[in-house]
Amino acid sequence: MPVLYGMNHTSAPLMVRERVAFPEQEILEAVARLRRTAGVEEALILSTCNRTELIVSMHPGEAPGTLARFLASERPITEEELERHCYLYRDEQAVRHVFRTAASLDSMVVGEAQILGQVKEAHALAGRAGALGAVLDALCRRAFMVAKKVRSETGISRNPVSIAYAAVGLARDIFGGLEDKMVLIVGAGKMARLAAQHLIGHGVRRVAVANRSFQHADELARGLGGRAVPFDRLFEEMERADIVIASTAAPHTVIQRDDAQRLSRARRGRPIFFIDIAVPRDVDPTVNEVDNVYLYDLDDLQKMVRSNLDGRRQELLSAEAIIERETSAFLAWTKSLQVAPTIIELRRRLHDMAGQELARFHGRLGPLTSSQEEALRQMAESLVNKMLHPPMLALKRAAAQSGGGQRVKLIREIFGIDPATPSSIPDAGEDSAVELRDTPEPEPKVHR
Numbered sequence: 001m002p003v004l005y006g007m008n009h010t011s012a013p014l015m016v017r018e019r020v021a022f023p024e025q026e027i028l029e030a031v032a033r034l035r036r037t038a039g040v041e042e043a044l045i046l047s048t049c050n051r052t053e054l055i056v057s058m059h060p061g062e063a064p065g066t067l068a069r070f071l072a073s074e075r076p077i078t079e080e081e082l083e084r085h086c087y088l089y090r091d092e093q094a095v096r097h098v099f100r101t102a103a104s105l106d107s108m109v110v111g112e113a114q115i116l117g118q119v120k121e122a123h124a125l126a127g128r129a130g131a132l133g134a135v136l137d138a139l140c141r142r143a144f145m146v147a148k149k150v151r152s153e154t155g156i157s158r159n160p161v162s163i164a165y166a167a168v169g170l171a172r173d174i175f176g177g178l179e180d181k182m183v184l185i186v187g188a189g190k191m192a193r194l195a196a197q198h199l200i201g202h203g204v205r206r207v208a209v210a211n212r213s214f215q216h217a218d219e220l221a222r223g224l225g226g227r228a229v230p231f232d233r234l235f236e237e238m239e240r241a242d243i244v245i246a247s248t249a250a251p252h253t254v255i256q257r258d259d260a261q262r263l264s265r266a267r268r269g270r271p272i273f274f275i276d277i278a279v280p281r282d283v284d285p286t287v288n289e290v291d292n293v294y295l296y297d298l299d300d301l302q303k304m305v306r307s308n309l310d311g312r313r314q315e316l317l318s319a320e321a322i323i324e325r326e327t328s329a330f331l332a333w334t335k336s337l338q339v340a341p342t343i344i345e346l347r348r349r350l351h352d353m354a355g356q357e358l359a360r361f362h363g364r365l366g367p368l369t370s371s372q373e374e375a376l377r378q379m380a381e382s383l384v385n386k387m388l389h390p391p392m393l394a395l396k397r398a399a400a401q402s403g404g405g406q407r408v409k410l411i412r413e414i415f416g417i418d419p420a421t422p423s424s425i426p427d428a429g430e431d432s433a434v435e436l437r438d439t440p441e442p443e444p445k446v447h448r
Contacts, residue, residue, distance in 0.1 A: 001334055002139055003060055004094040005067040005086060006046075006053030009108045012085035014299045018280035020075045020082075022047040023251055028125050030074060035131035039066055042133040044126040044140070046101070048118050049163070049191070049279035049298060050108050055098065057135045060090045095139065096327045102143035103150040104157070105319055108302050109166065111157040114190070116147045135334065146326045154318045164194035164247075166301045167275045168202055171243050174273055174294075179203040184241035186234065186255075187248035188216040191277055195245045196224050208241070210234045211248070235259060239266045245275045246282035253284045260287040267292065277301070342408055343395055345417050350388060354380040391415070 007017060022030055027045050034043040034054060042057035052075075054067050068086070072079045089097050100106045102119045123140040126132045132140075151157045168178075175181055183204050185192050188211040196207060207226030210233075211217035218228040229237045238244060248254055255274070263272065274295045276283040281297060288295040358380055362368075368376070391411050411417075 001060070001091045002055060002057055002094040002098070002135060003063040003067075003091075004053055004055045004089040004097055005063065005071070006051060007082075007085045007087070008051035008053070008106065009298070009302055011087055014279070014281065014297055015285075016077070016081065016085050017050070017052065019077050020047075020052045020071060021049070021279050022052065022075070024249065027122070028129050031126050031131050032129040033074075034070055035129065037066060037070055042136040043129075043131040044122055044136055046119060046122040048115065049277070051101075053101075055094070055136060055139075057133060063090070064088055092327060092331055095330050096323060098139055098143050099146045099323050099326055099330075102147040103319060103323065104147070105150070105316065105323065108298075109163060110316065112163075113151075113157065116144070119143060119147075138333070139330065142326065142330050146323065149326070150319045150322050153322065155315045156319045158315075163277055163298065163301060164191055165198050167195055167245060167277050167296075168198040170275060170296055170301065171199075171245075171273065172202055175242070177203065178243075179205060181242040182206045182240055183208070183243045183245065184229070184237055185209045185220075186244060186246045186282065187211055187278065188213065188220045189247060189249055192245070192247040193220060195247065195277065196220065196226075199245075200224055208237055210237060235263060238263055238272065241272065243273050243275065245277065247277045248282050250278070250282060251280060253281060255283045255287060257284050257286045257290065260284075260290040260293045264290050264292050275301075342412055342417060343392065346391060346395075346411075346415055347388065349415065349417065350384045351381070354384050 007020065009017070012020075022045060024047075027047060031043050031045045034040060034045065034056065037043075039062045040056050040058045044055040046053045046055065052071075054071065056063070056067065058066070067088075068079045068082050071077070071082055071086075097106065098119075102116055104110060104112050104115050107115050119140065123132070123137075126136070171181075171183075172178055178199065181204060183199055183206065185196055185207065188209060192209075196209070199207060207221070207224050208229050209217045209221040209224070209226060210229040210231055211220075212231050214228060214230055217231075220226075221228040244255075246255065269292055271292045271294060274283050274287060274293070276295065276297045279298065283295055283297070285295070285297070287293055358376060391414075394411060395408060
């Protein structure tokens with residue numbers, strides 16, 4: 001069963017979240033190291049601007065210490081700090097949390113679409129790292145289906161307010177109209193692009209884009225009808241800007257307090273607003289202490305977007321009902337994994353025995369017609385299926401009950417199935433709410 005360990009925007013402030021966030025280019029190797037950690041059977045790392053979560057398949061009792069030590073060894077944070085800010089979900093709680101996350105019910109902005117793409121990317125990276133197995137792969141694929149169902153069957157995603165949209169809304173609230181304002185975007189990634197598109201939609205006519213890769217800055221600027229700025233002219237450009245939206249992938253702050261002080265002097269008292277939507281942060285928090293320089297970060301935006309939920313309460317209830325149904329279905333499937341090998345081996349063993357006995361007595365019966373041969377085969381198969389029925393029912397009940405392992409063990413001992421025989425694992429597809437079917441009995445034919 002899955003175990004999930006991590007933190008998000010509800011459990012940790014931004015100054016903590018940014019220290020545990022994994023840069024995108026480091027996740028592939030990090031998830032491979034997590035999979036190689038003693039006791040971890042499968043692994044996946046989900047790291048976004050608002051959450052860092054380790055999702056593994058391992059013994060639940062070993063998970064807290066193992067995962068905390070791993071995260072503390074990978075990121076600049078102590079185990080004591082992790083204990084204050086991290087949550088640990090096992091089994092049903094973990095499944096529910098993954099489904100809620102993919103469906104954007106656990107997002108800072110409920111209904112935003114970006115998180116599903118991030119979960120898909122985390123799943124793909126774990127697959128490339130060879131860290132996925134049957135349980136986590138099925139969990140993620142089921143989560144994708146659940147997210148699709150929530151979006152199509154409820155109104156939770158109608159008119160979503162993304163972080164980038166909230167950032168532009170904040171700028172509009174500060175200045176009123178944006179038509180005559182100069183906006184500088186620092187960064188050319190997904191969040192920067194979203195922010196730029198929302199700015200254009202709210203009437204901004206003057207946009208400049210600065211990025212370490214001038215080519216990327218130029219591509220984004222051309223698409224917006226703006227202009228690209230060489231990164232070494234960043235602060236010169238800030239002297240003309242009214243709003244700076246920072247969203248780079250830099251592992252450290254790009255704009256320091258000293259930069260803000262020089263900027264304040266050069267602007268001669270004209271205010272400038274920084275909206276930092278990067279994780280880790282692009283702008284040193286102490287910039288906010290400089291005269292006429294105003295800084296807003298993700299934690300400030302979180303307060304703004306809480307109102308986004310007010311008109312979605314009923315849709316949220318409908319979405320949560322879908323999550324509960326799908327969680328129960330997935331848990332039923334995972335429980336079936338425990339008994340599937342026994343059921344498959346029991347069927348195989350009894351049918352093999354029947355075939356062997358038919359072959360052994362075949363010589364005593366003399367020449368048989370093809371219809372008589374078929375009648376004997378069907379009789380043996382029908383007898384085996386009748387014998388299988390009671391233990392199959394017992395195994396199904398064991399799969400649905402806590403402590404059913406002892407019943408499974410007893411049935412294996414009675415039929416001589418020991419040790420466990422490996423077998424294929426049933427698929428946890430879209431409509432898989434696990435049904436372990438009996439072998440159907442053939443209709444008897446009448447032979448004359």
